[in-house]
Amino acid sequence: AGTPLNFQSIWINDPEFSGYFIALDKGYYTAEGLKVNYIPGGPDVIPQASLLTGKADIALTSLIETASAVSEKGAPFKIVGAQFQKSPDSVISLEATGIKSIKDLVGKTVACPPLSLGTFKVLLGLNGVAEDQVKIVPYAFDPTPLATGQVDAVIDFMTSLPFIVEETSGKKASFILFYDSGMPFGQDFVTVTEDTLKNRRKDVVAFLRASRKGWNDDFADPLKYTKEFENSWYKGNGYTPGAAEYHSKIQIPLMQNPKGVFTIDDESIEKNIASLEKIGVKANKDLFDTSLLAEL
Amino acid sequence: MTYMTINTSPTPPEAAVDLIIDQAGKTFPTPRGPVVALAPISLKVTRGSFVALIGPSGCGKSTLLRMVAGLEQPDDGAILIRSKHPEQFRKEGELGIAFQDPALLPWRNVFANVAFPLQILGRPIKPNNEKIRALIDLVGLKGYEDALPSQLSGGMRQRVAIARSLVSDPSVLLLDEPFGALDQILRRQMNLELQRIWAARQTTTLLVTHGIDEAVFLADEVVVMHAKPGRIAEIIKVPFARPRTPDLFSSPEFHALCDTLTAALHGPGAAA
Amino acid sequence: MTYMTINTSPTPPEAAVDLIIDQAGKTFPTPRGPVVALAPISLKVTRGSFVALIGPSGCGKSTLLRMVAGLEQPDDGAILIRSKHPEQFRKEGELGIAFQDPALLPWRNVFANVAFPLQILGRPIKPNNEKIRALIDLVGLKGYEDALPSQLSGGMRQRVAIARSLVSDPSVLLLDEPFGALDQILRRQMNLELQRIWAARQTTTLLVTHGIDEAVFLADEVVVMHAKPGRIAEIIKVPFARPRTPDLFSSPEFHALCDTLTAALHGPGAAA
């Protein structure tokens, strides 16, 4: 197939996307006859929107946004795989603060990205904490307020922040996964439009297959690629080698599945849908199409 | 309707009329109510004649000149220069003007300011270099070609404006107190030069001046205006032969005419 | 060093000197090289005297006035008004000035323009309402108090500037060709008014003018300047008794002195 496959990522280049970089560098996509065009993400990049405008053919998305776009706006999205079985979304705090469970947030100040606010509030409710028992302020990706004690906890991925906070403040940090606190979500769902699924099904399958190969390479020796990409894919992304290594290693258990990376099965679909329901987003199983994974 | 007609002395009957002002008046609306700058006046000026306008401050001299140049529209009546509307006529490049305020372009030096009308008229500067320099010389500013207006004295700026009014070789020349900021010696010099240029080119000239002697020396006819409302009170012919020389200034006839004019200015209807 | 000293006619030996100009000259740097506006000159003016400055256009009259007002710094030498530096002196509100250009603030009406110096000096307007109106009346602009500068004729603007220069009851008055745009009748009137005000308040006055007759009529001494470079050529005393009346204009002595002045202006060193 000569037509390029435009792949919209969900964030800037960091170890979260190593598998794809490996597949690109090692020619796994080319071997599948794909010409993958990797488009990095960023705060203003909304991958679902890229799908809708046709800028991207395939995208990594967050479930809540995708599901609500489907149920409320009638967006023609299909999820064909999940990079993270468990979302890295966490409550991250300094160990000294003594936050060991969501309940411990009572009376604390939490910096939460506005986009995660709804989810976080529901999470509080699920754990028996009333909204007004926690002081919530906006969070803009900067760990400084946590390190300096301006806030007691932040809502962020645990893939690099705990390491960074420890490095900068010299104090131990800990995290609580949303997943483990009554809000089991996956993350970085491989999403396409119904049109793409119909017209380029083969390409999407090929993409999943090649990407899985890339991830498997990564799982086998994450540090090798961290080093390798330091001066290519990661260049200029601000990571220290230590943070990149930490990130590469800590994310692996969240992605791995005995049936291979990207796996979604009935069990995980149910969990995700149940979580969506908790935050008031309607969804049904049609949102997911597991048949492509079956063809890998 | 009667016209007050002005002719050069021995008028051939077919002498062309260059300027017709027909019952043209001007009232400015202001927040404090309308201000009559000029009651409707009529005037004819034949080709090549030199007309001086004198009158008290505020009697509408500048307004009249600005109407002739098409910069103000008369409320009623009509103004025709060479049978054309002022807006049309000035496009032909036959109009020269020096305002009461020199109005120099602050970013242009003397040379470029004098050359400005040519540029507006779309005429080339290069072939006129010599002429521009000669005009600058004429007004005594040789050596100041490159000076900016901010580097000139008040009288020097006024002289630039005089040179500029002549640069397009106009056939109708409007001068609004062009010599107001000049000393008497220079003023006399400029009077003579102006007479020379006027005679050589038969330029129909309207000169606003406060110098009665200047008016008598230069003009074929002097239009005396009165104020409140601005109007033409009297038109006085100047019978002296051309060309006129500086000794005219000391002749008794000259002084007599000046006295007549002074009386006309003071006249019974002349408001303070 | 010699001073050219100017005194009111019968000078008591202890007459205070209001203005001392001591070897003050002014050269302007321009891209075309330095322009000597004024060679170093010295001059003393005693308190209450009236000095007229005459000279060809560009001889440095305005520059001199501006130096006295502290608006230009002399290259060398010193200028003292009542033993103070101009910058200091003007703060006392004892200086009145009318520039060659009326320099009215376009957004202020006539009344507010005349009142402007009071505001700058931090004096109240209200109690001076009557005085401001009287000054506007004096310059013949009664009824135009609310008019904006754009609604005035050239001569009217100049008259506003004259009224403004008097509003602060200055003890030193600098006037740069204040009557240039006025007709002769009004000019004579203003001459008389100026004499009256000067006499009543013993205002030390420096008047730049191109009217030789005006200079002789008003001044105690006339400073004749020459150009290239600007300098003082001669100082001529005017012996006529005070108060002077309009008949002076027709006296033979008056004409004789005017001729002397004209000659001095033309003098051997006078450049064109």
Place this chain on the structure above:
Amino acid sequence: MSGATRENARIVFGVLVVLAIWEFLGSQTSWGVAMFPAPSRILAQAFADRELYWLHGLATVRTATIGFVFGCAAAMLAALLFCLSPSLELAFRGVNIALFAMPAIVVGPLLVLFFNGDWPQTILAALMVYFPAMSATLLGLRQVDPRLADLVAAYGGGETKLMLHVRFRGALPSLFAGFRVAAPLAVLGAVLGEFGSGTRWGFGAFLLSALPQGNPARLWGIGLAASLIALAGYALFLLPARRLAASTSAVTLSAVSPAAIAVSSGGRLRRIAFALVALALPFLLWWLMVTLTKVSPIIAPGPVQTILFLFEGRQASAARHALGLALGQTLPVAALGLLAGLAFAFVLAALSLLAPALARALMPVAMVAQNMPLVAVVPIVTLVFGRGVTASVFMAVLVVFFPAYVLLQQGFTTVPRAASDLVATYGGGRLKNLVFVAVPYSIGHLFAAARLVAPQALLGVMVAEWLLTGTGLGNLLNVSRGGLDYDMIWAGALISILISVAAYEAVGLIERKVVRR
């Protein structure tokens, strides 16, 4: 030692003292170490990062330059057209303000959707540049000395000749003021665009990647470097502007106030008619754009859909409620931000007359503050101001003051010497000159500045809401884009633009009252 030299020496000394205090706080206090890094640390980090600075810096400079060129070219062309046809300006006023008042949180994602490569950030830079540059240029073109206009007319010259020989040249200082506004805004726009667009290179991307790394020295280094580039852009156009201003202002005072010339004429009826056109035109263009590009209505609802969203269907009242609530939080703060921003701009511009050396010293500080990426200063702002109204107003002022300052300062420098001389002769100092001459003379600039600030203030507060308070319209729009709730985003943008237009027109109304008495 002359007065100026002495004053400059004092300022150098002052700067050194400030740096020393900064160094102390930044290295000796725990909060300083964490969020107010000492200059030495910033420099050391920058040196370590020098290769990255080169790569990112080059990208930003390129993007900003291209954005600057496009934005200014459009601004000059538009100003020319608007000067020739004031009706056109009235008709396009809505579009102009919309382009300016469109929240970056809304535009950013849209640009990223429709353009590839460096174009999203380049276009954002151009968009930020366009309106202020156009306003400054238009102001300069309009304020033609009527004496010169008469001269041209007397020689049969029409609008073209007047434009060619008088307006253009007379507008040069204003044009340069426009450039001075535009250059830093282009950098800011580029950085903002890079921050969001997913590009790999540019200070915005550098900033975004540095942000989660807990390395304040790097963060501040990036911010300062971006500011320095902006400052350099500003300075580039400052020197020629100074020289130009001197040779452009008239020697004598015109009898007509320059502000009175620029106030648009025409009867009330005509103005109302054009106001309606101005209101309708953006909607028409919006509808055209949506229709022609055939974008999914989920992302780009047309005007009808957006209005229906607000007034029909189940969700309408909830949407109106959410927007009303957000506006209730945003508007009062924006009004405060407008006043505070204008006041700050005025004070800074006034200082350029009252205490030029102090203004020269403050200017870079203010510029750096304005260009410092807000995300980098959030922790310190929070520390100093908390997360309440004060913090929002402070952030709004930072975003707002700069174009207003440049315009005002430009106005002050065009005052003819004759007017200042008058003040001087009566012993008036700089303050009296400011109050009685400079301000009334440049009243047109003052109002132009106010009109610029009006939409900006709203934007500034929205940024603060997004980064600091998590309330109001800024937060609503930010949250909505996550939910792909483009109906809400467009509705919010529409309302914020309508408010901006209203504020802009209100300023114009006041101006007409003040200038034409």
